[in-house]
Amino acid sequence: MNTDNLIPRAINKIKRILGLQTDSRTLFLKTMPHSSLCAEIGVWKGDFSTQIKTVTAPKKLHLIDPWEFQSEFPDRMYGGDVAKNQLDMDNIYEGVRKRFENNPNIFIHRGKSEKVLQEFEDAYFDWVYIDGNHYYEYVLKDLRLCLSKVKPGGIIAGDDYKWGEKEGFPVKRAVQDFVKENTLEENLQILGSQFIIQL
Numbered sequence: 001m002n003t004d005n006l007i008p009r010a011i012n013k014i015k016r017i018l019g020l021q022t023d024s025r026t027l028f029l030k031t032m033p034h035s036s037l038c039a040e041i042g043v044w045k046g047d048f049s050t051q052i053k054t055v056t057a058p059k060k061l062h063l064i065d066p067w068e069f070q071s072e073f074p075d076r077m078y079g080g081d082v083a084k085n086q087l088d089m090d091n092i093y094e095g096v097r098k099r100f101e102n103n104p105n106i107f108i109h110r111g112k113s114e115k116v117l118q119e120f121e122d123a124y125f126d127w128v129y130i131d132g133n134h135y136y137e138y139v140l141k142d143l144r145l146c147l148s149k150v151k152p153g154g155i156i157a158g159d160d161y162k163w164g165e166k167e168g169f170p171v172k173r174a175v176q177d178f179v180k181e182n183t184l185e186e187n188l189q190i191l192g193s194q195f196i197i198q199l
């Protein structure tokens with residue numbers, strides 16, 4: 001038996017039990033408003049959606065994901081890296097549908113964020129969490145759309161700010177370009193791998 005990780009794992013377990021876990025997503029969620037109108041872009045199996053539900057008790061949580069096998073992105077979990085075909089994505093979608101079927105304030109939107117977001121009225125959301133396609137153009141597109149769909153004073157946040165050293169930090173570059181083009185540099189906070197922009 002490999003005992004190398006036993007001590008750090010035990011420490012993490014104790015932290016979890018005591019509510020002291022310090023991962024940046026958990027910390028970030030604790031700062032989000034309760035009973036709000038919010039969305040998660042990029043849902044996968046709904047693990048983070050469950051955390052949003054548990055920690056923030058949203059008034060309405062909109063889950064946006066096409067659950068589409070995208071073979072043009074073979075190094076992504078939805079393009080061959082994990083899911084191998086459309087059937088895998090259909091099964092993941094079905095799992096999410098079942099997972100939240102008894103939650104009347106959770107709404108599942110099966111479609112790409114660039115299309116689904118446009119269906120909401122402007123200034124609808126209190127906050128949106130971006131964790132979909134991590135290529136630069138897609139993150140920038142999500143950010144620009146969220147600018148009109150999130151209320152003034154609301155929050156656009158997202159995961160993997162430090163992601164993809166090999167690919168040249170696409171999320172970080174998109175966030176930096178976005179805050180620059182909207183003079184929001186001072187409203188950007190980084191918490192571990194999370195970015196948080198207050199509008």
Ligand SMILES: C[S@@+](CC[C@H](N)C(=O)[O-])C[C@H]1O[C@@H](n2cnc3c(N)ncnc32)[C@H](O)[C@@H]1O
Nearest residue numbers: 042043044047048065067078112113131132133
């Ligand atoms: C990293 S996973 C999301 C993980 C999830 N947020 C979590 O933490 O449990 C990325 C997801 O983005 C979705 N996705 C890919 N392209 C997308 C797009 N254009 N719009 C919305 N979601 C997209 C994929 O289907 C996949 O489920």
